[in-house]
Structure formats: C-alpha cells, structure tokens
Amino acid sequence: MMRLEDRNAIVTGGSSGIGRGIALEFAREGANVAIGDVRREPSAGSETVPTVERVRDIGPDALFVGTEVSAPEEVEALVETTVRELGGVDIVVNNAGIAIGGSVEEISAEDWERTFAVNVGGIRNVSKYALPHLRESEAARIINMSSQLGLVARRKSAAYCGSKSAIINLTRQMALDYASESITVNALNPGIIQVRDEMSEERTERDETYTALPRIGEPQDIGRAAVFLASDDGRFVTGHSLVVDGGYTIH
Numbered sequence: 001m002m003r004l005e006d007r008n009a010i011v012t013g014g015s016s017g018i019g020r021g022i023a024l025e026f027a028r029e030g031a032n033v034a035i036g037d038v039r040r041e042p043s044a045g046s047e048t049v050p051t052v053e054r055v056r057d058i059g060p061d062a063l064f065v066g067t068e069v070s071a072p073e074e075v076e077a078l079v080e081t082t083v084r085e086l087g088g089v090d091i092v093v094n095n096a097g098i099a100i101g102g103s104v105e106e107i108s109a110e111d112w113e114r115t116f117a118v119n120v121g122g123i124r125n126v127s128k129y130a131l132p133h134l135r136e137s138e139a140a141r142i143i144n145m146s147s148q149l150g151l152v153a154r155r156k157s158a159a160y161c162g163s164k165s166a167i168i169n170l171t172r173q174m175a176l177d178y179a180s181e182s183i184t185v186n187a188l189n190p191g192i193i194q195v196r197d198e199m200s201e202e203r204t205e206r207d208e209t210y211t212a213l214p215r216i217g218e219p220q221d222i223g224r225a226a227v228f229l230a231s232d233d234g235r236f237v238t239g240h241s242l243v244v245d246g247g248y249t250i251h
Helices: 017-028 051-058 072-086 109-119 121-134 158-181 201-208 219-230
Strands: 008-012 032-037 062-066 091-094 141-145 184-190 241-244
Touching: 008 017, 008 072, 008 121, 017 032, 017 051, 017 091, 017 219, 032 051, 032 072, 051 062, 062 072, 072 121, 091 121, 091 219, 109 121, 109 158, 121 141, 121 158, 141 158, 141 219, 158 184, 158 241, 184 219, 219 241
Parallel strands: 008 032, 008 091, 032 062, 091 141, 141 184, 184 241
Antiparallel strands: none
C-alpha cells in the first residue's frame, strides 16, 4: 500500500536537487505533486527530464507552476492552480531556498534581505495561502526545509545560517499555532547532499570527512524522511526538527 496515495502535495524548489528527490519519492508513494519553482528544467546534475514529467512517468498526476516564493502573488497562483487542477492540498513542502556567502560585514544588504525573503519569507507566503485548503484535509502536513547549518555555524555563511536557524524556530511556532487544527508542521535539516553529478573526487572525499557515515547524502535520503513526516506514520510528530545529515552534527 502506498503511504501517500491520492494525496496532493506542493513542493517548492522541486525542479532540482532535494526538492526533486522529495517530489519523486512522494510520487512513488502515490501522491499527486505540484512543482513550484523559478524554472521547469533541472538546474543541477545530468538529469534533463523535468520533475513534473518524471512524476507523471511514475504514475500520479503532476503540474508545474512557475513560482518565485518571495512574490506573494505568484505563490497565491501556485496554490490556486494546485487546488483547481489537483482538487486540493494535503501536503506542503517549503523547500525553495538560496545560499549567498559572506560574513555580516561582507554580504550586501540586498543579498541579506534576498536570502531571508526567499528562505524564510517564502515559507510564510506558501503557508499563508495553503492553510485555508489544508484545513479541508484530513491529513494536513507542512514540512519546512532548514539545514544542518541551522544548528551549527559555517564560516562566511551569515545570512544562510541565520535564515536556516530562523526556520527551525518558525517551525515550532507554526506547529503550536496550528496544532489545535490537527495540522502538523515539522522541519527537515539535511546534511551534505550530492545534487551535482560533476562533483570532483577531491570534493567528494572532503565532504565525506564531515559525516560519521562513510558517504554523503543523496536527494532520495531526504525524500524518504519527507515521506515519513507527510504520511500517517508521522501523524503524531509536530514541531520537530529532523536531522538527516549522516552524522554531520554529532562530531
């Protein structure tokens, strides 16, 4: 039995990388998937087939809506199109995000504001417009994408680490605000995930030194964790920040 059969999911940033991995795992578990992204085609790796087409090949229904999550009007269109075409919303994965390096002295005000507008503001926008429809679902789930760097620091990553840390506590707040309506809200904290096929052997070996397990992660690893939180298996989990990092943060 597929764990997400006949449920409808929105996955932002679903064209590539982790978002693509989540969308495909949802599809394998029977969910229809709406992809909201700034581009339809994958932007990383050797895969050229758009996620929306891969989902349809697996079996469920799928659609793509060009979406900049920091733009409320585009997010509203994403949600309304999903409801019209798929029949409702049961699961929201707020995965879209950007990373711009620099210390607080080095990063420009524009890049700082842009990082928070996408990484944190995007969660607010998508959730705001999806919540009226999630209330109509018997299995409403919101999953926010943070990072292991929301828990630990990395040099020259002030805006990224700051935004990902903010997501963790925003998730707790949202979980509290909507618990009485049986809407669960959780965060995922991925570690180093290989989203580019062309990563050098030297880079891969270096990244593997950061994990306790003898490999770095794959998008599918995050996808399976998202399936757990989105399914009935995770129905009593809310306000949690699930670390899926191969042991990055334990040493």
